[in-house]
Amino acid sequence: MYMRYLIIFSGLMALINAKDAAAASVEESVQHSHFDFKGTVTKVNAATLPQIRPTASTIIVKVDEVVHAPPILGDYTGKEVTVRLNQPGGVRTGQQFVFFTTSWMFGSSIAVREIHRTQAEPDMSSVRRRVAEARRTVADNKLQNRLTHAELVVVGRVSVVRAAPENIRRDSVAEHDAGWEEAVIQIESVLKGQINEQSIVILFPSSGDVMWKSAPKFREGEEGTWVLRRERMRGLPPTEEYFTALNPRDFHSKDQLDRIKRLVR
Amino acid sequence: MTLFRNSESWLRAAPQSPYVGLLTALAIAMPTSSIYAQGTVAVSVVNMIPQTLSGESVTDSEPNLAVNPSNTQNIAASAFTPDPMGGVNAPIYISTDGGQSWVLNSIVPGNDTIAETGTHDITLRFGSTSNVLYAAIQRGDATNVLSVLRTNDFTSANPMTELVSRGGVDQPYVEAISVAGTDRVYVGYSDLTAPGGMRSTVDRSLDAATTPAPAGFTSQRIEARNTCGNEAPSVRPAVHETGTVYAAFFRWTKCDYVPYTSDVVVVRDDNFAAGSSGAFTALREPPPPAGDGMPGVSVVTDRLVPFGVRTLGYQKVGSRISIAVDPYDSQRVYLAWGDGADAAHFALHVRKSSDGGVTWSSNDLRTIPSATNPSLAINSRGRVGFLYQKLTGTAPGQRWETHLERTDDDFATPPIDLVLHQAPDTVGHDPLRNDVPLGDYNQLLAVGRDFYGVFSGNNTPDMANFPHGVKFQRNADFAARKLLAVDNVTEVNASIDPFFFKVPEVLIVDTCLRHPWLCVSPSKLGRGSFTLECALRGCIIVDPLPKNCLVKFSCPGCGPGGLCPPFYNIYLDGLKQAWDVGLYDAKGRPVEHKQFNTRAGLVISFRPSRENYLEGRIGNYLLGFEMSSKGTPGTEYKVKTRVQRSDRPFEPPN
Numbered sequence: 011m012y013m014r015y016l017i018i019f020s021g022l023m024a025l026i027n028a029k030d031a032a033a034a035s036v037e038e039s040v041q042h043s044h045f046d047f048k049g050t051v052t053k054v055n056a057a058t059l060p061q062i063r064p065t066a067s068t069i070i071v072k073v074d075e076v077v078h079a080p081p082i083l084g085d086y087t088g089k090e091v092t093v094r095l096n097q098p099g100g101v102r103t104g105q106q107f108v109f110f111t112t113s114w115m116f117g118s119s120i121a122v123r124e125i126h127r128t129q130a131e132p133d134m135s136s137v138r139r140r141v142a143e144a145r146r147t148v149a150d151n152k153l154q155n156r157l158t159h160a161e162l163v164v165v166g167r168v169s170v171v172r173a174a175p176e177n178i179r180r181d182s183v184a185e186h187d188a189g190w191e192e193a194v195i196q197i198e199s200v201l202k203g204q205i206n207e208q209s210i211v212i213l214f215p216s217s218g219d220v221m222w223k224s225a226p227k228f229r230e231g232e233e234g235t236w237v238l239r240r241e242r243m244r245g246l247p248p249t250e251e252y253f254t255a256l257n258p259r260d261f262h263s264k265d266q267l268d269r270i271k272r273l274v275r
Numbered sequence: 276m277t278l279f280r281n282s283e284s285w286l287r288a289a290p291q292s293p294y295v296g297l298l299t300a301l302a303i304a305m306p307t308s309s310i311y312a313q314g315t316v317a318v319s320v321v322n323m324i325p326q327t328l329s330g331e332s333v334t335d336s337e338p339n340l341a342v343n344p345s346n347t348q349n350i351a352a353s354a355f356t357p358d359p360m361g362g363v364n365a366p367i368y369i370s371t372d373g374g375q376s377w378v379l380n381s382i383v384p385g386n387d388t389i390a391e392t393g394t395h396d397i398t399l400r401f402g403s404t405s406n407v408l409y410a411a412i413q414r415g416d417a418t419n420v421l422s423v424l425r426t427n428d429f430t431s432a433n434p435m436t437e438l439v440s441r442g443g444v445d446q447p448y449v450e451a452i453s454v455a456g457t458d459r460v461y462v463g464y465s466d467l468t469a470p471g472g473m474r475s476t477v478d479r480s481l482d483a484a485t486t487p488a489p490a491g492f493t494s495q496r497i498e499a500r501n502t503c504g505n506e507a508p509s510v511r512p513a514v515h516e517t518g519t520v521y522a523a524f525f526r527w528t529k530c531d532y533v534p535y536t537s538d539v540v541v542v543r544d545d546n547f548a549a550g551s552s553g554a555f556t557a558l559r560e561p562p563p564p565a566g567d568g569m570p571g572v573s574v575v576t577d578r579l580v581p582f583g584v585r586t587l588g589y590q591k592v593g594s595r596i597s598i599a600v601d602p603y604d605s606q607r608v609y610l611a612w613g614d615g616a617d618a619a620h621f622a623l624h625v626r627k628s629s630d631g632g633v634t635w636s637s638n639d640l641r642t643i644p645s646a647t648n649p650s651l652a653i654n655s656r657g658r659v660g661f662l663y664q665k666l667t668g669t670a671p672g673q674r675w676e677t678h679l680e681r682t683d684d685d686f687a688t689p690p691i692d693l694v695l696h697q698a699p700d701t702v703g704h705d706p707l708r709n710d711v712p713l714g715d716y717n718q719l720l721a722v723g724r725d726f727y728g729v730f731s732g733n734n735t736p737d738m739a740n741f742p743h744g745v746k747f748q749r750n751a752d753f754a755a756r757k758l759l760a761v762d763n764v765t766e767v768n769a770s771i772d773p774f775f776f777k778v779p780e781v782l783i784v785d786t787c788l789r790h791p792w793l794c795v796s797p798s799k800l801g802r803g804s805f806t807l808e809c810a811l812r813g814c815i816i817v818d819p820l821p822k823n824c825l826v827k828f829s830c831p832g833c834g835p836g837g838l839c840p841p842f843y844n845i846y847l848d849g850l851k852q853a854w855d856v857g858l859y860d861a862k863g864r865p866v867e868h869k870q871f872n873t874r875a876g877l878v879i880s881f882r883p884s885r886e887n888y889l890e891g892r893i894g895n896y897l898l899g900f901e902m903s904s905k906g907t908p909g910t911e912y913k914v915k916t917r918v919q920r921s922d923r924p925f926e927p928p929n
Contacts, residue, residue: 044360061371061378061430080360082330084761094432113360114432117325117378118748123432184445184467185508185594185715186395186419187583189708218709220337220355220392221418258389 036110036137039126040144043110046077047086048130048137049093050106057092058119066098068121071109075134077141083120092121106130108137154273156259162203162238163274164210165267168228170194174213186222188215193228195236201274203238212238213252226261235262235270317865318743320695321775322734323352323368323377328359329750330760330767333391334703337714338773340729341399341408342722348373351399351408351429352729353383354773355714357391357415364434365393365415371430374727374775377748382434385422387415395419396715400451402458403516407484410435411447411462421447423462423492425483438490439478443468446508446594446715451483454516458484459547463510463522466494473498474506475524475540477555479548495554497522497542499570503530507537507582507594509715519605520544521632522555523598525580525612526573534579534616540571541598541610541632558632574626574635578614586618587666588673589704591711592647595623599651599659602721603811606631609640609659611649623649623663627685641686643678648713650728654721654780656793658683661690662719662728666700673700675713677730679778695776698733698740703771712771723855724780724901734758734772745774787817787863797900799913800826807854807912809902816854816900821892823916831920832890838922840888845898848876848915853906860887861895871927876914880925893918 040046049071056070057063071093073086094114095101108130111122131137157163173179174190196209215222237260238253255261262270324331335354343349352368358381359366365386366379385394395413402409410424421444424435445465452459460483466476475498480491498506507525514520522542529536542555560566560573582593595613608628615621625641628634646665653659661680668674676697680690703712717730733740736751736758749772750759758767787794793814799806805827807816824830833839847856858868858879868881883894902908 042363044362059378061369061380063430082328082359084330113358113362113364113366113381115378115380116327116359116366117376118327120327121432184419184465186445216708218705219711220387220395220415221413223392223709224387224389 035126035128036140037144037147039110040078040141041148043078043112043125045079045083045111045113045122046109046141047073047079047111048075048077048106048108048134049073049091051101051103052090054101054103057121058090059092059115059117059121061115061117062092062121067095069093069095069101074106077108077134077138078145086120089119091119094121094123096124096126108134150269150273153259153270154275156237156257157202157270157274160202160237160239160260162205162210162253163201163235163270164195164197164205164238165199165201165235165264166195166197166233168193168230168232169196169209171228171230178213186219187217188219188222189217190214191216201235201271210238210253212236213241213254215256224258225256226258228261233264235264235267236260237262317779318693318695319375319777320741320743320745321374321377322745322747322749323729323773323775324734324749325378326748326750327761328379329758329763330765331359332768332770333357334705334709334712334771335773336703336712336731336771337396338717338729338731339398340718340720340727340775341401342720342727343401343406343408344403344722345401345406347722347725349401349406349429350374350727350775351401352377352773352775353394353397353399353410354731355392355394356773357393358386358388361388362386363388363416365397367399367410367429368773369429370775374777375746377775380430382426382429382431383410383412383424384434384437385412385414385416385420396446398448398718400449400460402451402453402460402484404453405458405484407458408435409449409451409458409460409483411449411464413444413447417442419443419445419467421462421464423447423449423460423478425490427484436488438480438483438488439492446510448509448511450512450514452514452516453484454518454547457482459514460490460492461512461514461520461522461548462492463512463524465506465508465510466496469496469498472502472504472506472527473500474502475510475522475526477510477512477522477548479554481547481549493551495548497524497555497571498526498540499556500526500567503527503535505530507580509594509596511596511598513598513600513608515600515602515605517605518545518547519600519631520548520555521598521600521608523596523610523612525594525596526571527580528577530582533584534581535593537578537580537614538573538576539578539596539610539612539614540573541608541628542571543632572632572635574610575614575624579616579620580614581617581621585710586621587645587647588670588675588700589710589712590647590666591715592621594715595647595649597649597651599653601653601657602655603657607653607657608632609651609653610635611651611661611663613647613649618645621645623647625649625651625661625686641680641690648715648717648730650717650719652719652721652726654726655723656683656780658780659685660719660721660726660778662717662730664713664717664730664732667697674698675700675732677717677732679719679726679728679776681726681778693778694742696730696732696741696774698735698737700733702733702769723903726778726780728776728778729773730776731771731773733769735769787815802826803828803917804913804915807850807900807914808910809906809908811908814902818898818900820894820896820898821889823898823918824892827916828918830891830893830918834920834922840883840885840894842880842882842921842924843893844919844921844925845879846873846876846915846917846919847879848873849913850876851905851912853903853910853912855901855903857899857901859897859899861897863897866896869924871925873927878925878927882924
């Protein structure tokens with residue numbers, strides 16, 4: 011009798027551990043995956059693009075259900091993709107999996123690199139929930155990383171936008187000209203760090219050049235939360251530094267305030 | 276058999292040449308000195324955005340191109356194209372069918388995962404025989420960080436291998452050449468950390484294909500003089516297989532205010548820049564008082580450049596330069612650059628040196644007002660190609676035209692001008708002040724006799740924008756002039772896309788008249804065989820078919836009750852992939868035919884036209900043999916040949 015309970019208990023623990031492991035894998039996978047889907051293996055040693063030489067690592071998978079996909083793909087349900095497996099072999103035609111993948115090739119079809127795969131479940135709702143939660147966590151972790159390394163996090167409003175001082179603009183002459191401008195932020199509250207003034211001047215690139223395209227640009231009257239760090243700018247004495255918010259995660263509209271308060275330390 | 280590249284030598288050799296008769300015959304067949312006409316050139320233009328990305332509308336500008344000289348079916352290209360899924364690797368465009376279709380392959384480390392730009396600046400080149408692809412990039416996930424990368428399989432899923440990583444670098448531009456089994460790779464760039472603003476620099480490796488990172492790359496400062504404290508970002512190397520390496524750049528002498536004042540400078544090294552010091556010092560100004568005696572020849576001085584400001588339409592044009600060296604004459608080098616204080620004065624200029632850059636033509640060979648993004652290339656015939664993009668019209672109705680000009684006489688007569696694309700200047704500039712909708716460069720390459728290139732432009736699907744036609748891979752409704760998403764229904768906004776083009780040079784008679792030293796006849800003619808031999812890569816062996824019918828084989832006429840003229844299948848066994856074969860009419864125009872590779876060689880199958888048919892001699896057609904990259908100059912290739920008549924086109928055996 012005791013042995014029977016022990017076996018049942020061990021089985022339950024194994025099941026729980028397996029589920030935990032699967033959940034952990036999902037969490038880890040979505041940090042690197044961009045296209046997650048349930049699919050059926052239709053061919054092994056094959057590819058949907060002529061540019062790919064089929065090997066034991068390339069299989070064709072029909073997408074049965076999209077869990078997460080970049081918008082550019084549209085609805086890929088029902089279409090076939092090439093999957094490059096982490097390890098050659100190990101799958102058979104007709105098998106169904108949930109694939110966590112990232113990009114490889116885009117042509118008349120697409121090819122993706124496998125990050126991870128799990129056994130498919132008939133009801134995908136729990137997978138969807140886990141993936142959505144994991145993606146939220148990933149996004150929060152990235153924002154939290156910016157907040158952790160920020161010197162100052164302020165809530166406020168842009169009162170003035172003006173050209174940066176001449177010595178900064180002149181010294182930054184390059185093909186990828188940043189077009190430095192200053193934004194004066196009237197501070198409503200400080201979420202991290204200390205500042206005695208009512209306002210702060212930050213430097214931002216106005217250029218849409220590839221090197222600065224993702225950096226937030228500011229307009230007078232704009233409200234939100236700034237995640238600021240100090241940068242030493244070329245053209246200025248080493249003792250002079252500017253606050254900047256160059257990463258897209260360094261500025262957030264006001265509707266994100268509760269989330270930032272939750273994450274800021 | 277001795278061939279002379281230098282025309283004077285050829286004139287001396289001509290009296291002994293057995294080919295004078297052939298050339299005379301060809302000349303007689305020619306109605307004019309030039310039979311080139313736009314309509315005879317089979318230009319292909321391809322929009323490179325793949326079908327699965329039909330919904331994209333980002334600015335895929337500043338393209339670059341690499342054609343594998345060992346296998347011209349393999350071509351790679353780049354642009355400011357992000358990884359479509361936002362992955363960590365940026366894509367390159369790859370084609371394995373000579374540029375007719377393209378896919379993105381995300382193998383370049385450093386994708387900007389947020390800004391939708393892929394990398395920042397990126398250029399590509401193949402080693403000429405190694406099949407290794409090199410990339411010099413500014414990483415997209417950092418600011419001004421150079422990576423030099425390589426892969427020996429550009430279709431692989433494996434990210435390219437990083438050989439060099441360095442900060443403070445702008446506009447890296449790579450060139451590569453294979454010599455004696457090693458790849459010599461050169462990366463010109465602007466070193467933003469250089470003391471005194473002497474920024475123009477070239478990194479080089481003498482064995483980049485297989486040597487572990489950093490693959491022997493070392494930096495060579497090519498600016499020897501003081502500058503205004505700053506220097507233009509574009510530094511362009513050009514490499515010749517004999518070891519001559521040129522580099523061209525702008526030396527800014529005044530940069531207090533726009534427009535800056537600049538010299539246009541060329542430096543040279545004669546031994547692959549192999550020395551540990553003193554590289555790129557082969558060219559010097561004369562000693563004082565005529566010059567300063569320092570390395571680097573100023574082709575022009577005190578030119579005004581409108582750096583950093585919109586000048587032509589929405590486009591900045593402040594640092595535009597290109598240099599090309601003749602693959603058969605290391606001393607023949609061409610330079611193109613842009614200067615001018617403002618839109619009204621900005622123009623591209625082309626000049627030439629015939630003595631390795633020591634002296635330059637005192638006047639422009641060619642001046643193109645209101646144009647940008649010059650790119651020069653010289654093919655195996657010595658023909659010069661000049662790619663540029665010109666703004667026409669008046670605002671707000673201005674249009675960008677992309678031209679490819681080709682010349683055999685340094686533009687003394689009007690060049691052959693192909694307008695590849697013409698479209699309104701209405702896309703690619705955005706509220707975030709993108710000032711380079713076309714990018715800071717495009718690319719023209721010559722591989723063998725053919726020109727290949729890439730440019731970025733307005734992707735509106737309107738056939739009026741493509742005078743020589745275009746192939747779109749992405750979904751488009753040309754009748755409605757609309758782009759469509761992957762669902763083929765949803766309309767997509769017009770944007771900037773990269774366009775590949777290829778201009779094959781197939782008019783062999785024209786080449787033979789202009790460059791007679793390149794054209795010879797087959798030797799050792801016999802019944803059923805002949806010998807092909809070229810002393811010089813790039814030569815053409817012209818073989819008239821009527822002569823074949825008299826000497827090498829019998830040419831059957833029309834059979835009783837059969838098709839007349841019939842199909843003829845010409846068997847050529849023993850080519851060993853060393854020769855590219857073409858079929859031409861007496862005027863050198865390509866003739867429609869089919870080629871089939873057999874175990875022993877090649878079958879040319881065609882049906883003569885009724886007008887040109889000569890019973891028993893097939894007709895006035897020419898076979899043209901051009902040595903491919905797999906051929907060896909000075910080697911005799913014995914070819915067995917026969918001809919077969921058929922009422923049907925050739926069918927290869929199963």
